[in-house]
Amino acid sequence: MGPWSHEEEVEGFRGDVDFGPQSVTVIRDHELAFYDRFLKDEGNDWEERPPLELFVMGANEWRGEREWPLSGTEFTPWYLRRGGALSRDEPAGDEPGDRYDYDPEDPVPTYGGVNSVLTMTQGAETPILPGPRDQRVLEARDDVLSYTSEVFDRDVEVVGPVELVLYAVSSAKDADWIVRLSDVYPDGRAIFITEGIIRARYRGGTDGDTVELLEPNEAAEYRIRCYPTANVFARGHRLRLDVSSSSFPRFSRNLNTGEDVGTGTRMEVAHQTVLHTGRYPSHVVLPVIPR
Helix, strand or coil: CCCCCCCCCHHHHHHHCCCCCCHHHHHHHHHHHHHHHHHHCCCCCHHHCCCEEEECCCCCEEEEEEECCCCCCCEEEEEHHHHHHHHHHHHCCCCCCCCECCCCCCEEEECCEEEHHHHHCCCCCCCCCCCCCHHHHCCCCCCCCCCCCCCCCCEEEEEEEEEEEEEEEEEECCEEEEEEEEEECCCCEEEEEEEEEEEEEHHCCCCCCCCCCCCCEEEEEEEEEEEEEEEEEEECEEEEEEEEECCECCCCCCCCCCCCCCCCCCCCEEEEEEECCCCCCCCEEEEECCC
C-alpha cells in the first residue's frame, strides 16, 4: 500500500507534498523480487516478508505489518462541534447545525484525492489531478463545511480504516455526503489524506443492495467508510474534516430528486444541515496508533 494513484510513477501525483523518491521506486524492487521468486524460482526472502507493507505519510517511511487493523490500534472518535471545531469532547447538549446549499448545476469540483483518472483527463482544459493537494481552494466555497482540531502538541499516528458517523438533514429525497480528511500544516496548507462518500438512498446497506429514499427535513444517520490511510500528523499540525455533497466529475452528481440515477435529468437544490448535538453527535473515528 503506497501513496500513489493507478499510475503510481506519475510525478504529478505527489501534488503539493513530496514524499521522497522512496515512495515510488520501492515498488519496482518488490515486483522484481516477486518475479525472481516465482518465475525464476530463485531463493530469496519473499516468504519471510510481512504480508502487508505500507508507506506511512508524514513519517515518509515503509513499514512491514502482519495484522490489519494494526495490533494495538485505538479507534478514537473526534467530534464535529460548534464554530467549525473538531474535538475529542462529545457535545453534551444542543448546538446549532451547520447549513449549506448543494446545487447540482454548480457542484464542488474534484481536486486531488484518491482517483486514477489523470491519464484520461490530462488533455482536458482542467485535468483532474490526483493525490495530496491543498484543499483550501475547495474549502473557500459556501457549499463545503470544514471542522478543524487544535494544534497537536505531539505526533499523532493514524493508520487503518477511517469512518465518519454523520447525522444530517436534507430537504431532498436523495443526497450525497462526501467527507475529506486533511493534514493542516503550520503554513496553512490543508493536504488531502483520505475521502469517502455515501449516497443517501443506499445508506441502509453496504453494497447498494437496499434502496430507501429520504424523508425530507428529517434527521438521518450515515456511516461513511473512507479509504484506509497511513499518516503521521506531526506536532504543530492540525486535523481537518471537510463535508460536502459533491466532487465532480470524480463522482456523478446527485440531482436530489430521488429519480432513477441513470435516467433522471431534473435537478433541485438541496438544503443540507450537519448536526452535532448530544442526540446527534457526528464524529469521525480514527485508527490511532500509540507512540
